[in-house]
Amino acid sequence: MLRRVENAFQRFFKGEGKYPKPKRRSKYRSWSYPPKDVRFEGNKVRLPGIGWCKFFSSRAFPDGFSTRTVTVRKKADGWYISVQLRDESVPATPTPDAAQTAIGVDLGIKKLASVSTGELIPNPQYGKKAQRRRQLLSRRASRKSKGSARRRKAYAALARLEQKVERQRTDYHWKVANQLVNLGECIIFEDLNIKGMMARCKPKVDPETGKYLKNGQAQKRGLNRVIADAAWGELKQKVKVVAAKSGVLVHEINPKYTSQECSCCGYVSPTNRDKEKFLCESCGWVADADVDAATVIRQRGLTELGINIPLPVVHGKVTLKEPVKDRGNHLGCQMSLRTLGWNGLNSAYSSGGESE
Template sequence: MPELKAARPWFAGIDSTVLQQNVKRLDTAYKNFFEGLRFPKFKNRSNFTSFTFVMGVKIQGNKIYLPKLGWMRFHSSRPIPIGFTIKACTVRKRQNGWYVSLRIEDKSVPDYTTKPLKDVVKIVGCDMGITKLVHLSDGSQIENPKFSTTKKAKRTLRIRSRRVSRKAKGSKNRKKAAQKVGLLHQKISNKRQAHHWKVAKKIVDRKIDGIALEDLNISGMMRRCRVKLEEKTGRFLKNGQAKKKGLNRSISDAGWGELILKIEYLAVKQGKVVIKINPKYSSQECRKCGHIDKSNRDGEKFICTECGYHEHADIGAAKTIRDRALKLVRGDSAKPGACT
């Protein structure tokens, strides 16, 4: 850092803790790369949209003091509780303005404690879906609004993106058009986040001791299909990627990962246990005879080819996930790899 400051005198106008946090972020990005994730993306002035202060942040009413920037007005969404101190402050740039998020701490407040597994009696199983966002083992289903994949949303996004491409590169009109696209994405994201919080609260507030969730590899589910080549001519063959593109878009719109994080957060606050279960064959396994076959399932219908047992495929999968979690809690002998 001293060498960077000597080479770039304008670094003196930036708070030292901000520079240190950015170096830590870069270090984390390279560590992730060496562990198998993608190479770090280059950040410039246009796409570097957040920075963090660790010291020197003060708040007085509707004013906040940021080191090297001074006092400025902001909208305080909620007051800081008495006894808490500011540990860090992150400033983010979004399409409709700048946002400040504070990390506060009070060491006298005890940590949340979850219920021991041996005391867990009642569990609800959750199966994530696209037609319905969540299928629950009690037979209920939660709707999926599909905020970005509706006909109206896709048409609006297509029109605004076309307007961006028709503007001259580097022009102010192109930046204005791009900002409108960003505002649409932000609006969709805000709606999705609000819906996720409502769904998570609806699930966690039930009279249960634990929640069984699928241990999903979402990035693996959205990975591109392998390329198929004709042996003689070397021409590319159809590999189903065009059809999978729509599925990937629906999975991204559902936001399963964000929803699971919110469920875990609210469950910890209420002292409830979250158990992640391997969902392998959960929607193909017959709950009556245990027969596993891909042909058991036809869309949302489940009809066992062995014994004829039938029910809703996704609700049956949620019940299977619940039963696997109960086996894990009770210590019953489960199939290898059935629970994680």
Template sequence: MRLAYQYRLRPRASQVQDLNRWLDMLRSQYNWLLAERFDWWELNRCPVNACPLTSSIAPPKEQPDYYSQKRSLVTLKKERSGYKEIHSQVLQDMVKRVGLAFDRYLKGDSKGKRSGKPRFKGKGRYHSFTYTQADNDWIVGNLVNLPKLGSIKLIQHRPLPEGFDVKTACISKKADGWYITFSLLDESVPTINPDIDVKKGVGIDLGLKDFLVTGDGLHVPIPQYYRKAEKRLAKEERKLARKKNKASKRRAKRVCKVAKLHAKVANQRKDFHHKTAVLLLRKYEVIAHENLNIKGLARTHLAKSVHDAGWGTFITILANKAEKAGCLTIGVNPSGTTQMCSDCDAHVAKTLSDRRHCCPHCGLELDRDENSGRNMWKRAEGHPVLKARGVRSTSWTVKREAHPIPLCG
């Protein structure tokens, strides 16, 4: 199992200068190598039996790849001695990023989905670098020893888990400071618990009135952090818009302040997602959720509220935490789950303003989102993983209990 632990760094002023210089040098070389790939592509993208409009009489160049561009780092260090200060693993990882960005543009990822055309990184647009071979011994007390950078103060708010080995270390620059992310690995930890109790399962319905409602009646209110910070953000962005000189220090301070406000909203939302995921996984071992078309919903008049809720991020966090806990999350098709009665499967038409489910056939009355959560779980019971554990019934088996939201995750 792989984990990622992130800690805050407190570098000295001289170390901040070194970190910023490294990022700027890596950005410059990233742009150079990306331009080299684009130059080759413009001259060689036509088939062999066709002549490109933009052609050269020069002999064709060898296609640049990860290995050829990595070999060019030797010449780079000879011609520009400043790059000798940067650790070799950091430079090689930068070359790898160029290759990944270009390959995803031409070939796509493992699922065949292609990314957009890679962009050249402007000043301040290159935010991180990675040591690809880190070690547990790098952390000594409240310090982390980074090769060619020295010892930097580390705010270790939680210890690294026992049995896990540190594999990589990524140093990133954010609006509110510097951070280091350790990638940990322990191959002895299983990903899914073979003894999952399917009776401890539930379906959840995501929404904008409540963030989520479970099939057994737990309502988690939606915090709307962006909505609450909207007035202050608008005020600071108006002040930023008045700074016309893009090279002035005052404008740079305003940019930093607006970025910190946005970072605070994002951190609040992320913290809420983590705590809500922990709340669910402490009680349930199988969680069925909706496979929502979030991109489509984000193009409607509800776009701001959809982005503020962050359903996609929450589902990803929930799936990752479930894997660590040996639990299971199942995505189901939400079509018709609101209109169908969870007791007798009858179709009960509702409008968006109807917040109660009242079935005229069986007499079931409950919250419409709770009814939808029950239907989610009924559909999840047909999942192959659950069928392998002997589940065949589609009856509602989760008992109704009250579970207040804890103050901490």
């Protein structure tokens, strides 16, 4: 604990952090041991100052790894011990020139990830599914008298629910990360400003009365919740881990106008997009809006990396015979879509999603 406080103060003196705040005991849920202080033997561990303890060995230490820092942590359903491992045989950083295939990934809410190859990865929204139960447990807990054992237990039950949601999300993210890494040798993401996307709306003040007016924060709250539930940053982190293991390159690009740009001719307009459909007003390119965004992300990433890999043929994309030049004529757009059989195009995409 002293080491942590020391670290916090050193950071403050260097101007890297703010003045350390006093923290209550319950805030400290973990502590660490430096390398070589902790011994492991089978399902037993010797923690300095505590002695030998039994633990559930969830997986064996892989060969060739040395144990580093050991952290003991209290979680909602018990005590955990996490061990940092080090392997000297680190794989070389992949170079862009070696990549033969590249994919662009557009992260979203309805579909967690849309890949430029046409693959659509659904978003299970575990946090949203647990909302009803979360509400119930949180209400139960907050109504119990402060400082009571019942209140503590009720909050512990709520914490276990949150832990379950977190684990479901983590498990799914690892699966998606593996799936994405298998799709290409170079993965290109958008460098999303998630903090900025989730920022609170600016307060609106009535200049006459000085009272606060509605600023849309109430509506935004729901959106912020689903953004947090999707946890794009965590997914990207996991993709980077899996990619590093299999020598796949991960690159992030500026996400500006990726959803408005035509992947065929590069024309940018907010009216190019109509919800799930993408219809270029300049060249008449039709595609799934998210897949088009993923393609734009892929192209931008390849340009930044200075490599040129041709786009493989994607099934389900249809190009209009006659370009729709008339701006804002939505009726015209819809009619030309219908003549092409938009329903058939739609079903091609949804069947692609189901085959995941």
